[in-house]
Amino acid sequence: MSLAAQPNASSGAPELTDVPVPVASGSPAPALPGSPVPPGHRIYFYSPDEWEVFIAEWATGVATSYRQIKQLGGSGDRGVDVAAFKTDRGLEGAWDCFQAKHYDGSLTLSDAFPEMLKIFYGVVDTYYRLPDRYVFVAPRGCGPTLNRLLSKPTELRKKFLELLDARGAATRQYDEQTLQSIRELAESSSFSIFQSLELNEMLDVHRDTPYYAVRFGTSLPARPPVGETPEAPAPDEASYVKKLVDVYNEQDPASCSDAGSVAAHATYGPHLQRQREAFYSAEALRLYARDSVPDGTFELLQDDVYAGVIDTADANHASGLDRLRAVLTQSGQLDLGAHALISVSKLQDRQGICHQLANAEKLTWVAADE
Template structure:
């Protein structure tokens, strides 16, 4: 089976990589490689596609020593290919014109594109894929310590902070609309510090796992948190502060089973996701 990896929408007309997969019971030998090299050169010479940037031979048993050494010496690989081509051992046996055409093209081709990858190397590369943990059911790494909230709020904090200022205005009678102004009210200021820490826990969590799980996995987690707290959120509450506290408490009771991230999230991440939802206006404390 061949696998083509395209770098752009141009497909075979742009930069691409070829992965030649051979599921043979023995290691690959030069005689296994010659027909494949001939094929890719033939189609490139005819303009069916551009020559690939790289062409990887892959097989469960790997490569034999002879082929492996040839791939490390592109000049030797080219010379050996041209020799078997001239001898009629590869290509159509009764079509000298085609073989001559491919020989001329091969003379100008860069044979360093022909490489090999072992199964172990492929698995190591696959570890960087968002699909790796799902396909191989391996545990996710632990997230690093959460980023500490900066002294000056980041632009992406604006909405959930505005909501918290409304909560404190209702709860404590403050008029503060900034962290600096809120410092005059120790209880509200301490509460805000905790909420910002939760938010940054969730942001650290989101960013760290973004490229380690399939697309939309974190967004699905947010959706499930929202589903888990919305009934509490939508109930009548005496104040926005009470709604906030009960929703944060409800987030701790959420027990999911269908998301790849549930094996690594923690209590503070759940609370932080609530503030992310507030940031997106999916939760509103003061109504």
């Protein structure tokens, strides 16, 4: 696999770029007929492009162990797909290298040898220092011979030097002086840096990212209870609460001039409280989405709620209260089943999203001409 990036036009050197943030699809993975397909088996049939997306998702889980994670691209990637930095010095400090391959079969020594050559050449050519770990990442893992050698670093070094001395096809792109320098470096290096990452280990990390449930169609993690609604509106509630006060003021101008007077009103006080509870429920769903599903998933749900209620909001209504009630009723009737968050949402969240939209100046209850 080669994670795409633009090469440095002046030198041809590999260019470090941030690992791309995967994009939310807005809907869960399609259900497959028959018995559930384990995540690992699904990955076997990924295209190289989809494998790249999975790697980007996995990297967000790995990132917590590192200062920074970058992808290394360009015409000569120097044997690095993903570089994980342990210090602020990047490739000049301690780092780990992840080399990802998506082949139909297990990785073999003939697959690994050219990549190992590249990493030693990168050090010889002073592009970076030798990584602390060089990890082969492949859905079907490593074949028995490569696995055995990775488990016996001394034997792996011996085999590497034998292949290097044989001057096979993988060595032909290097001149003799470079190959001798690679040999000297390899002789003095610990081959314990070369490791493999099994797919089940990757899935263990991926399971704790916001992408796992949506990618593999599993249940979303349990949603925590919604906290208590603050007694007084917070500053970030100002816009939608003001629009609600306008609704109540239209109905009872003498008693509903501001949020405080509305809160004391026998009829509209409880109504305002319910709307604020709905807003906080939607806010709790938004925060839950941040940690449980891909970025943008909640915003896609908001967009569909808006598309589903805006015609109702724009229609003629006898009062702002009638408009508010019609929009909240319409929000509960929308078909939002394609959205990943619906399995953990409730009617109160939909109503709260309407108030979020009002807070963002997308909905208004009392029209200027009413």
